[in-house]
Amino acid sequence: MSKIPPVHAEMNQFPVSEGQLQIGGYSLDKIADMLDKQVYYAYDKAVVKAQIDIFHRHIPSNIKLHYAIKANPYLPLINAMRPWVEGFDVASQKEMLLAIQSGMPSRDISFAGPAKQISEIRAAIVSGITLHVESELEFERAINIGKELNTKPIIAFRVNPAFELKASGMKMGGGPKQFGIDEERLFEILPELDYQQFEFRGFHIFWGSQNLKQEAIIDAHNNTFALAQKLVDITPTPTVTLNLGGGMGIPYFPGEKRLDLAPIGENLKQLLAQYPKLAKLELIFELGRFLVAEAGIYASRITDIKVSRGHTYLMTNGGLHHHLSNSGNFGQVIRKNYPVAIGNKMGAEASDEKVTAVGPLCTPLDTLADKMQLPQAELNDWLVVFQSGAYGPTASPQDFLGHPHVSEILL
Numbered sequence: 001m002s003k004i005p006p007v008h009a010e011m012n013q014f015p016v017s018e019g020q021l022q023i024g025g026y027s028l029d030k031i032a033d034m035l036d037k038q039v040y041y042a043y044d045k046a047v048v049k050a051q052i053d054i055f056h057r058h059i060p061s062n063i064k065l066h067y068a069i070k071a072n073p074y075l076p077l078i079n080a081m082r083p084w085v086e087g088f089d090v091a092s093q094k095e096m097l098l099a100i101q102s103g104m105p106s107r108d109i110s111f112a113g114p115a116k117q118i119s120e121i122r123a124a125i126v127s128g129i130t131l132h133v134e135s136e137l138e139f140e141r142a143i144n145i146g147k148e149l150n151t152k153p154i155i156a157f158r159v160n161p162a163f164e165l166k167a168s169g170m171k172m173g174g175g176p177k178q179f180g181i182d183e184e185r186l187f188e189i190l191p192e193l194d195y196q197q198f199e200f201r202g203f204h205i206f207w208g209s210q211n212l213k214q215e216a217i218i219d220a221h222n223n224t225f226a227l228a229q230k231l232v233d234i235t236p237t238p239t240v241t242l243n244l245g246g247g248m249g250i251p252y253f254p255g256e257k258r259l260d261l262a263p264i265g266e267n268l269k270q271l272l273a274q275y276p277k278l279a280k281l282e283l284i285f286e287l288g289r290f291l292v293a294e295a296g297i298y299a300s301r302i303t304d305i306k307v308s309r310g311h312t313y314l315m316t317n318g319g320l321h322h323h324l325s326n327s328g329n330f331g332q333v334i335r336k337n338y339p340v341a342i343g344n345k346m347g348a349e350a351s352d353e354k355v356t357a358v359g360p361l362c363t364p365l366d367t368l369a370d371k372m373q374l375p376q377a378e379l380n381d382w383l384v385v386f387q388s389g390a391y392g393p394t395a396s397p398q399d400f401l402g403h404p405h406v407s408e409i410l411l
């Protein structure tokens, strides 16, 4: 029996009208005309809202949803999401300023990230946001800057847990890590601190990212609650907030399926019952890609079609410089294809031929889709890369080779 090759999850989040993909009710041609650009990212806010609704449908209502701006800091998107989420997680001073300017109250903004610079710590203290402290020296610096400014810094400790995520995905906790303070060290220092010198907010336990395995996430939540209970118990002052991290993934590659949040939510309900002291805290999830990645496409025009020794190349005006993660060079070990379509030929039958779509950079790494079966492509067709709403333009080397930067639109 021949094995059926794994396929991409169905990209059914956007409507199609007469074979034309519609983003926020606009065809790709219309968006190009509106922007006067032939290569762009388009984000559909209805899809973002739908993802937020999925979260709330399954996750207990006393767990707040924060958006991790790093996933997509496009300003119209941040502003659109502002009323839909209860806080923002920022990773730099620039993101902090975007969050504050959106009108999000400073108490609902938290700043996590290793190697924070003194100027960033200072700006965070002045702004009254919560600093997720990632090292003991960072803590000392925050206390000293607070004294200088006569302002108590608001501090939560980012914990590097001893447990490690059981499944693949990006591991950001367990073992030696640049993130957070090791839990065993926290057990030593927490009873000794002078809690008069700062406003103690709580703990941040972030163990990883892009996880599609329910069992692994459930396991991480069980470990997170057990650890949090111990931390809360040995801290001599009341804990206010417990940030449970995030890690929920979206399907990018063949064989991957959308995460079912129902069992994750059920398990969280049980954990809240099992740990009544923790259930009374302000509980937070901070999610990036789960909220925005499904809502974005990257569209480029096919500007040449050439055949080299029998293999067809769709040459486009887009590439790795706009979309590094799709090229496979943002953390993938072996390059796999994102879901891709010809956006003006939706529903058309795929040709038998496997084609490769590339960009204008002189490196074989500049591949948008490799050996994929797509409908017969013609010049001027739209090559669309789905699942592109997170870690797109701002995670790409836009200046590489001096081609124009990419445009963005939220519809």
Ligand SMILES: Cc1ncc(COP(=O)(O)O)c(C=O)c1O
Residues within 6 Å of the ligand: 068, 071, 089, 112, 113, 172, 206, 208, 209, 210, 246, 247, 248, 286, 287, 288, 289, 290, 390
């Ligand atoms: C501290 C922190 N929070 C949130 C995120 C967002 O992760 P994701 O976009 O996978 O949800 C990250 C990602 O690196 C992170 O480091």
